[in-house]
Amino acid sequence: MKFGVLGALEVTDDGVDLRVGGPRHRALLSTLLVHPGEAVATDCLVDALWGERPPRSAPEMLHVRVSELRRALSSGPSRRADVLITRTSGYLLAAQPDDIDAVRFAMLIGAARHASDGADWPAASAGLAEALALWRGPPFPDIADRPFAQAEIARLEDLRLQAVESRLDADLALGRHAAAVPELRSLVIAHPLHERFWYQLMLALHRCGRTSESLNAYQALRERLRDELGTEPAPALSELHTRILRQEPSVIPPGPPPTAPAATPNNLPPTLTSFVGRHAELDEIADLLRHSRLVTLTGVGGVGKSRLAVEAAAAHLDDYPDGVWFIDLAALTDPRLIAATVATVVGATEHPDRSALDQVVAHLDGARTLLIMDNCEHLGDAPAEFVRRLFDAGPHLRLLCTGRERLRITGEMLRPIDGLPITSTTPAHGNADAVELFAHRAAAVRARFKITADVAPAVERICRRLDGLPLAIELAAARVSSFSPAQIAAELSDRLVLLTGSAQVAVPRHRTLRTVIDWSYGLLSPVERRVFDRLAVFVGGFTFDAADQVCRHGEEFDLVAVLGNLVDKSLVTADLVATPEYRYRQLETVRAYAAERLDAGADGETIRRRHAAYFAAMAAEARQGLRSADQLSWLEQLTWEHGNLRTAMRTWLDGKDFETAAEVAGSIYPFWDLRGHYVEGRRWLDLVLADAGLSDRTRVRALMGSATLAVIQGDGEVAMAACTEAADLSRRCGDTVGLAHALQYLALIATYAEELDEAEVLLAESLAAAERPDAGWERSWAYVFLGSLALAQGDTARAVAATRSADRELAAVGDSEAYAWSSAIRAGAYWAGGRHRSANAEAHAAIRAFHRLGGLFGLSLSLLVAGLILGTDGKPLRSVRVLAAAEALRASIGVGIQPFLTRWLSGAIESATAEAGAPAVRLAWEAGAQLSPDAAVAEALRELKPPI
Template sequence: MRYGVLGPLAVQDAGGGQVAVPEAKVRALLAALLVHGGAPVSADRLIEDLWEGRPPGRPLNTLQTKVSQLRRALGAEQVPRTPAGYRLRLEAGGLDAARFRDAVEEAHRAGGPSERARLLTGALRLWRGPAYADFAGAAFARDEAARLEELRLDAAECLAEARIELGDADGALPDLRELVGAHPLRERLHALYMRALYRAGRQGEALDAFHGLRTRLRDELGVDPSAQVGEVHTAILRREAAEPPRSGPPERPRSNLPAPPTPLIGREAESEHLCRELRAPDGGRLLTVTGPGGVGKTRLAVAAVRSLRADFPDGTWLVELAGVDRRSSAADIAERVVTVLGLCEGAAGAEAADLVGWLCGALAGRRLILLLDNCEHVVAQVAEVAGALLAAAPEVRTVVTGQEALDVPGEAVLPLPPLALPPASAGPGLEPIAASGAVRLFTERARAASPGFVLTAENAPAVAAICRRLDGIPLAIELVAARVRALAPERIAAGLDDRFALPTGPGRGRPTRQQTLRAMIDWSWGLLTGEERTLLRRLAVSPDGTTPEAARALCPDRPPGGRSALDLLSRLVDRSLVVRDGDRYRLLESVAAYSAEKLAEAGETGEVRRRFVAFHTERAELADARLRGARQRRSLEALDAETVNMRRALELAVRHSDAGSALRLVNALAWYWSLRSRLGEARRSLAAALALPGGPPVARAVAGAWLASFEGRPGRADAADPVLRARLLCSVGTSLYREGDRGAGRRLVEEALAGARAAGDRWGEAAALAERADHRVDAGDADAARADAERSAELFAAAGDRWGRLRAGGSLARAAELDRDRTAVAALLEEGLRGAEELGLWGEAVETLLCLGHVAAAQDEAARARRFYARALRLAAERSHERGAAEAAARLAAAGARSPAAAPAAPPS
């Protein structure tokens, strides 16, 4: 069976014939199963999706009838039932949306514009109308349809970009004009439209398009066009045929703040105050939002900071510290900030002891907001970092959330009270009750749980009583509002009266509001099944959220016929105990603390921590194996997403003297740290693992060799695996050569090359050849260097390794430079730049832009050289690549002041 959702719902059988699916609810059932991509969907979820809070009588029986009708249309085997629910059997390529995503991903990996245009044209032909067109008003399809439409727009932009590169600007213009009309504020689209107009000889229209966009942005958003659009405008004014923006990330993201899943309610005054303080030139540069757990500190801070993105050109950044060990140092906090901002710490050679100072220097002169969230367990360390930033970076605003102030000079504190409660003696009518923040929040969350819920004169007194009983604590209100699906407000209010007449157990002795929150979490806990309780308490060990796979690893003892981890997670989300963030599931801080207590009470803490460490160690090893091939980009992204949990796993292994796991973990992450230039983290982590007694001697030797490589000193790996041994020799040899010990470096690389060939390791051979090619360039032997680099590029291409192609391309470019074949050099460097941007290798991207600038200068293209140097300078400054920034500034000054012939004599090596 093949299914189509990129337009009206369509079904085809194996022969290509149309399959009729009768009745609207049966078609909706099929669409709901397709939204989940073949994953099981619980009966409860399907009932909610199909009837949206207004289920028929005997809903399970009605659902089974709809499933039977769908099976008759498709075949019984196509809609099997599993313990986790119903699912749709989907074969590879059976869903047009999946084929579209795969084609777009392949296009982004493609090298030349012709191939990109071919793949994107085919992908866009799959669309027959809006995604899930038959279900535009259905809540279950809304998010997936929006994601597909955004991907469709991105593909259309990339296709237009490829056509412009191919010289078909006239052909790209009709589609671009239609897209610009439909998306009048989308800046990358306008940049492409302006370039296409200019390339088609319509400079006046291109300038009119820019002025129209600028006017709309100022009138509707109060902002100016981005730097990307400004560069296009400048190039058009100067009549410079600048290259179109490349596919991949068109512009560095300026924020990592999550989009709020629900609107902020009842905090208008506090949000306005926070925004006013942050925006004012003489306002607070360090603001701490304090309050008890569950009062909504994070939600307020994220919403306020998110609204200020246009005021802070260097970004608004969330640094989550809930998963940081309380014994961490200020340098560990600084390292988290460096990682979130994507700064090139490795390019500066910063050590842990100096990382706070390095961070201050990197942020000096930038205008940005740092939101350091959940800091109550590391108050002293955060105070040290925040105080240093206060003194060294006057344009940086720091917002901190926690249960106490930092007590730093210059700090402004905003104590966050509970939500406003309805008056105790409200008169007749709804207005006095409905106006309070607590009731507004309850009403909105109750409506989300049960779409038919309405605040009425009959239920308003009960809702007001609930909010008063809960002291206006947002999290407690949300937990209770989720029960409206099963209980009327009057029943909930009566249940709360009974509950608060009973002792609250471990909550005794806490402040009243914390007892209230504790009671509500207790109540929610009591309504869970045994499986749900087991998973919830075990999730407390994951500081940065979890995936369904990780949740399964924490609960391998699922009873026969039990629910799947994904189904359990979905049920916990429905109960407001777990928050879904994309494909990750997180605990709120108060729920996490409660769950940790329950984990200890169950006597499972040690065992669950061992499972957590084992799972992330295995995941790191699996990702490491995939970092050298076609799945490199996805593996990098997976490790990026799990950074906090990986660090937590290493902390636990070190704390409990589990040398075996610690050594396995650091050895698996070493190549990832190298690719991401996290040299300081690599040195510290390897040293911590090696300081533990015991562990397999081979793993210890491998970790020692990796540490020697990162420290630039001699070292050998007595690894039994000849492939691993050769790769480590190459890594150490490369490091020694670049640190100045060229003789030793050359010998180790030669030994590594021989070892890789003997072991049949094509990847290791390619890496050693690329390094040896650079040695031969330095010796002036262009022919030998070119031969090595070409063979390296061939082997890396066969492996599908994007970093390897970048590495070999750099060596080929250097060899071609010796022959003055500058056309070949530029083509190789352009390919390398695309690879560096795709993988987020910003140091390599800076170096490649410098090389491209040099080549342009040598070809008497001064304006083009300046553009490359300017891009390099911007990127280096954004990522705090100090050496690259200094080099780019010097070259930019030289290109502007002297003739191209006076440019530097050789590209950077």
């Protein structure tokens, strides 16, 4: 049996919560838990239950309460009858020390202190975090006003403060400075004269590179101590202040913990092959990045710039605690999409009043982050302009760019990348890097291949002829399954002589690589060449099914064998992604070669039309999938295929087929919505809607896409115009389903304007229009919007009923986003109606669903409701932090807020201010506004009571 006194009294038996009775039963049990394992005198128990003036019958009434409590404690699954024992002097609670959270709390702190004494900081931090996780609120709340309990409460409160202080010491020793700053800011407000917290805050700020803020903190404490106590800061604080001013080594961040590299957020692509050599280059790149904000790796295609950049970043993840992000620009053809692509990767959200570039700069402001911008050369001056603006994000941001030429920006450090060494400078230590790479790749296609004395000269000749270019060497090594190294060397020598006129003439490297691809291409069968050329149409990779439909399309050949051969010959790579099947791609150098062949052939236009048709069909299928239980898997699939979908729409637009382009855009706009591509989505929709010849139904879908994205970005005028036109067209063509959808958004716009009667009429019309059996999705959303309207009207019971109706419709539809909105609205209704336990469960469900889907609009609302719940659960400052995070997230995407939510928010802030004071609330708000969406989600779910 477990007893919880660190917060509201809790008793569990084999995991089952026990009800111990009313206030006097809780006070009785709490008093016994102050002295576990000891007999508590009857007089003390009487005083705990009735205070200084107990009734005459108090002893008899105490006996009754003890009997009732004993019965409650024995009602659990274990049926224990020996928990509450009668003694001649009083009563005793028979509980093991580890069964009481307060005792376990002290034991964990003691063990953590022992770990701290041995400088085992990871164990100390983990142990103290485990101890503090037991703390659910003020201890012994049922007897907090009793003098005999106040000493124990004060002891536990002081122990908790010491535990927080010690845990922060451990975290700072582990290098977790940035994570500690928001908490320390809250602590110095809550405990303004606790100088140890000020010491830790100064140290953490300085180690985050925020030295001026650290010195300001010292000054703020100094002024407060002078004003309130007439004293100066303690010597330790003054000494720290001096050491920071002098930049002494003792205040420089210690080395990162062993787990720091794994904890660094990153999206570095997985590597399926070994990395050979380049040790000097790796060291030099790391050194350049330590001293320069921009490093550019230049070299011809195939020299290994991309792989080298990834390896350099992977080796130094701990240097960039705020993230290492790989941005592949190869698939982009429109320079305007650079900022949006980077924003998506780093997690910066789009905003209607700010450009994607401004959002990226704001998101990365002050961050210790490394951006790898790969394949910059084909986008003209746009990458250079983008990088130049990124310098506004502060001195800690580092950029590692790759391309065939420099960006030509002031401050750029250039590192040309050459081929791998062909002759070993230290023969005793093995083969040269180029030879070793050949050996590794050859062994992949011929398991027993080794560099022996008779093979080595031919391999060295191959590597020398290929100037040590890794891609060329890999292509040549892939032929070992069919040719000996001597045959490969002879073939390459002949081809290079033909191209240059003399074997002694130096060969330009780009010509060398093209020659190797020419040679590999010449060894392909006719059908392999045909497939190789056609694969160039895919942007960002492809699945086997896509290749089958686009490249084979009914022709009689074995695509499995052909694609396998191209992979074996290193002309196509196979990547294992988060799906059951491989995803394939051509390296950009190889793809550029294949694209030239495709454009020069007779069927280039046909293949591009097939590609566009395939992805138009995928978009049509996605339209239903995005409204089903498979919504999340469709979002992931469209994320992978975004480059191909862009290319398909461009193909249709270039061919003046606005109808098909509009069908694609009108089908995938929920993907643009949930994954935050608002600006790009609206641009595509504007392009297709510019054509006046669209069919009515297609135009309605595109208009509703435009309206959805416009509403999210707060552009009510555009949304109103699009919805009105969509409703008129739907009525004209008898499209009741399209009409139902348009009316819902008109109702939403009316709700924002507090025209609630108008919204009521529109939603009634929407439900009437969605009577068809196949309109379950439209009906479910109509009920969701009705639930939102009911909240605005203050009718919480109707809001719950409407969302329950939505859930019934969704049982046959399965739209995860609609379910999430339904849960969020119910959470708000339960909170407003005082049903906080139910509100907790619904808020949990909504936050998890929106976080999983990536729906930032819904997530901001769910976090807001979570903050409201925390405020009424006695956690005013935690409430303010989550509310601030919710508002910061909403503001970051430019979403409007309904007036009734503004009123709820204002009321919550006023209550928190009255309870905790304006300075504490202000600091908590500032700290919460700095939380990332992921951190806000983690904090909200941690602070909310777990759902039943």
